[in-house]
Amino acid sequence: MSNKIPVGILGATGAVGQNYINLLRDHPWFEVAYVAASPRSAGKKYGEVVANKWLLGANVPGGIADLVIEDANFPDKAKGKCRFVFSALELDSKDEIKALENAYAALGIPVVSNASAHRWTENVPMLIPEINASHLDVIAAQKKAHGWDSGFVVVKPNCSIQSYMIPVYALMKAGYEVKRMFVSTMQAVSGAGYPGVPSLDMIDNVVPFIGGEEEKTEKEPSKIFGTVESGKIVNFDGLKVAAHCNRVPVIDGHTACVSLEFGAKKPSLEEIERIWTSFRGLPQELGLPFAPEVPIIVRHETNRPQPRRDRNEGKGMAVSVGRLRECPLFDVRFVGLSHNTVRGAAGGGILNAELLKAKGFFG
Amino acid sequence: MSNKIPVGILGATGAVGQNYINLLRDHPWFEVAYVAASPRSAGKKYGEVVANKWLLGANVPGGIADLVIEDANFPDKAKGKCRFVFSALELDSKDEIKALENAYAALGIPVVSNASAHRWTENVPMLIPEINASHLDVIAAQKKAHGWDSGFVVVKPNCSIQSYMIPVYALMKAGYEVKRMFVSTMQAVSGAGYPGVPSLDMIDNVVPFIGGEEEKTEKEPSKIFGTVESGKIVNFDGLKVAAHCNRVPVIDGHTACVSLEFGAKKPSLEEIERIWTSFRGLPQELGLPFAPEVPIIVRHETNRPQPRRDRNEGKGMAVSVGRLRECPLFDVRFVGLSHNTVRGAAGGGILNAELLKAKGFFG
Amino acid sequence: MSNKIPVGILGATGAVGQNYINLLRDHPWFEVAYVAASPRSAGKKYGEVVANKWLLGANVPGGIADLVIEDANFPDKAKGKCRFVFSALELDSKDEIKALENAYAALGIPVVSNASAHRWTENVPMLIPEINASHLDVIAAQKKAHGWDSGFVVVKPNCSIQSYMIPVYALMKAGYEVKRMFVSTMQAVSGAGYPGVPSLDMIDNVVPFIGGEEEKTEKEPSKIFGTVESGKIVNFDGLKVAAHCNRVPVIDGHTACVSLEFGAKKPSLEEIERIWTSFRGLPQELGLPFAPEVPIIVRHETNRPQPRRDRNEGKGMAVSVGRLRECPLFDVRFVGLSHNTVRGAAGGGILNAELLKAKGFFG
């Protein structure tokens, strides 16, 4: 029998759930032992339910196809079958998701969530492990507030901001304040799940709007760059962001055009490149399985990064940046790119879980 | 026999040339009487040369298919066959294009050019007729400087800026200074001509770079908003622009995400919408055939304008704007859209010619 | 007040319904006076309901935007408001659609249907007016069987077969039996309605399957080429068809690769081209407004017809054929193309209605 940690996936048949199952093939630490979804799928074999809607290449991993799906609305059923769960729940309201994720935590089952419901709960960390692993400190307060024993909830931020948050953080960590940031994104259709964006909207077209995305893009950095104080995360208010979010006919990979304005101390382009190239975070130090060796890849071609050609760098976990140059209005500008369903969704969730495991949060 | 003005097209077999021929079908004032291209095509019938590379729907207009192509390098051949020429020349260097366009002008054949060669010649107007029809005043000085009689050269600006220049101008004309402008474009592949952008670069991809485009985008507004003084155009230095230019998998229609910072006097969103909706320029007053009745169309849907759905407004000559809202960093932001091969290329050239005709420049 | 015939549209807010409304702008005979849809939309203004899901360019035609939507499930409401209805109903079952279409007919309101429900009802004609206008003779029997007075139902066939049925019929009419036909289609996404095909299935992909399409493609020609006998349509069994149907990333326009095997009498390629070029049907003779002047357009380029470049021929009502050549296995082969949402859907329905009007079926 395997010595791996058994994990569960809530919302296992959806697009994000499928990505978790795909990425966890052969994971050195975790193994999918439990799949839960809506009552509609409960009681059926996973392989049969996704047969004609498996979104990824190849097949459902062998062992998983035969797992019987449980009803995600009954946390009790997961008890004893998995050490923690990845949540890719898609319910009608954020309140329902919050309540259900809490119910799992209350039963002693930690929840590593992709859902946005708990992002603004002040004692729930919103993690990008290279940036704010220190936010794990708030978990103790979260457990205490709820009277939970081993259970807790952590979340990850929106996929749209992943292509520049680590690069911006690297500059801040090196001592350069970033005060204002313009962002214009060109986001992949996989970010909307399945069926998601109709092809009638995406062939020979772009849609200059994604519901709720600009608000998240402008607001989430303040929590990610925040600090843990008195059992909650206090937001950082030193960075202002304006975002234009667009949907483009790309399968995977969100691209962002970014202009940065620094505080009084301004790095040269060479200094920025040096900082980015040498940046390493805690996941790299800990050698986490999903940590990209080089988290920020700097490209020098005139026309890169491009989503199809660069999204898979670092197995989809690295951020690619290019076209670093001066900005006529702010100080510098560049193009950032990250894989939205790997780093920006399931892969990011797995990295969060790896960090939790390495830090002893799974007992 | 027709009473229409006979016109010539230089570079008639290329993508822009084909668009001129397509758009001039049934033009009430002009009729294509002369087509010129490279020596390779000279002596052949137009219909035969473009047979397997006609880029547009339907067929080559009947009368044109039988025209014999002349060598564009010999302006003499055009003499007596057309009152003026549209230039869509594609030569190896800008200097060659300048010299050749000048040669036509010297022979008394006005040149209405799409080429970028003469854009920074200080006595050549770079026209968007709704904005700077007054720049026609510089033509007299241009003729005098060269000793030309009836010939002269006018140009149009780059296609990438057409989706917001008229809206910005409308605000300036209404008394609101625009001081700084962030622009991020998503540009159609037709902007690169034919064969242009390889499909291997555009399926499941975007390319965050277009050679020379950001420079043009940032610089051309200064001339367009300039004033004629002492026989030349003096650039306007009151507006600073930063541009990120991207190529996306769209056939026609350039989309721009724009953020504006005003001077001391700032309009409300309602005021902006009122200004845009009621804006009319000289082409509208003169009732020019290619002038869109409503030059700025304001959309209220959450997710428009979109290139495939809105590019053909005003027969491709109107600008569509939408998503007008406040900007967290500057004052306001919006999305602009224009048809790059109609308003941004051949259609824009035709409107320039109509303006010249209405103002008596063709004698 | 207008002298036009007032018409109703059932399922007016869906993709096909929107196309009817778009194509009927400025129709010389008909004017949309009544719109009906699901109970969800009933009572609201048409313009408001489709505001963020208007699929076509430009805007909802002015007069229509203000029409209040009625519940399509109550035929009584249509009484007195329209002379006949176009049915683009999308209900859960074909039986429901049949029953509802019959209910309109029973009230004296003829139904010109796009739905597939009644295609195999033996006294309901399945019309392509250039081919089988003679099937209108069965309407008398239909009325009699139901005891209907002025109401009746006619349908049109599936969009996938429109790109070659008229060309095949033209050959049969000229005396050449077509015995066997291989067809492989590449069909546009608009054929699946909205939201229809997810973009995750269509970017960098084709889907070699469309539910029910191959069966329809293989079976419908037998009724279309049938004859009216004793008050019903007797199918023609002289042509066998094998079809492979594929979905490709194209907005509009179904393309078909076709190989034909003739009976003993075989036309030459020149003879086929002559037949196609000169073919005219009853709609052309009657000068119906939506009848394309030339129903079959023969192209000679090596690489045409192509959906984006040729679908709009004859305002979307003509069929384009090209690449006519010998087939190593059967006799000849060619590529056919037709616009699936115009000729293949709403435009085809309008042509059917025009034929009915011209033949006096609307009283």
Add this chain to the structure above:
Amino acid sequence: MSNKIPVGILGATGAVGQNYINLLRDHPWFEVAYVAASPRSAGKKYGEVVANKWLLGANVPGGIADLVIEDANFPDKAKGKCRFVFSALELDSKDEIKALENAYAALGIPVVSNASAHRWTENVPMLIPEINASHLDVIAAQKKAHGWDSGFVVVKPNCSIQSYMIPVYALMKAGYEVKRMFVSTMQAVSGAGYPGVPSLDMIDNVVPFIGGEEEKTEKEPSKIFGTVESGKIVNFDGLKVAAHCNRVPVIDGHTACVSLEFGAKKPSLEEIERIWTSFRGLPQELGLPFAPEVPIIVRHETNRPQPRRDRNEGKGMAVSVGRLRECPLFDVRFVGLSHNTVRGAAGGGILNAELLKAKGFFG
């Protein structure tokens, strides 16, 4: 120092050449030691030449970027630097390619070619190793005819036929004659190289024509299924093929709709599936590194295989088939899919080289 066999690549900077370099990363037997291209690139470092036109993900493999490109027109330069060459030459005429490939062979350097020039040379084998490894027997005669010592030439067939040739062969090998075959392909743009197909031809479009492709598709099977007799390959004339070849907006992966007519002995669908599933060829028996473990993958979903989801099966070397069903005109039909730049080009070439190595042809 490495014990791997040093290999050269002719035409190393083109699309196929780049694929060879990409696929040979970490090959267990071969290592790229020599790169040659046109005089234009000669003398420059490989990494510099392809910097802005590297078509694949990630980067040029480290060691290769620093190789200095030689002029492919001078075979002498390759002497002593590589044991054999992969030819991806793109010259103006087939005769030039033949002559140059022969020149390498004459110098004792075997040529494993992707070019089509030698496909119809009767003593040059056109290999699909699972089918006709026995054709290697003709090499002795080839050498003798030219008086060559260790050099020789082998080729591979066109990419368009790879998605069904192994499945058809498996049936023939199992005793079922296939007499007639209809094929309609939907081919990826990468098959046309780079820049290849313009995006203006591929967005919202298909092109129902690929120059020369139908002829190759119909003719090449006869040689592949041929037999070696008296020092040459005698073509098989028992199978007749009709092909419609189309270009669709897909990056990689050719899809084919296929209908088969058997001889007197006809397999059931179950029998066909059994044959396909259990089929193994010589590459599988020999355990060649690029041989897919399962060469024919049978899919049971209603809508597969699809190019984006299935092309990478068996690392791009397996063929996927699906939708096996009866054909109303012939006997059975199915959809086949293979990766055109892996199995259909560079990967196929590598498998050929592995077979040659395993059979002792490289000394």
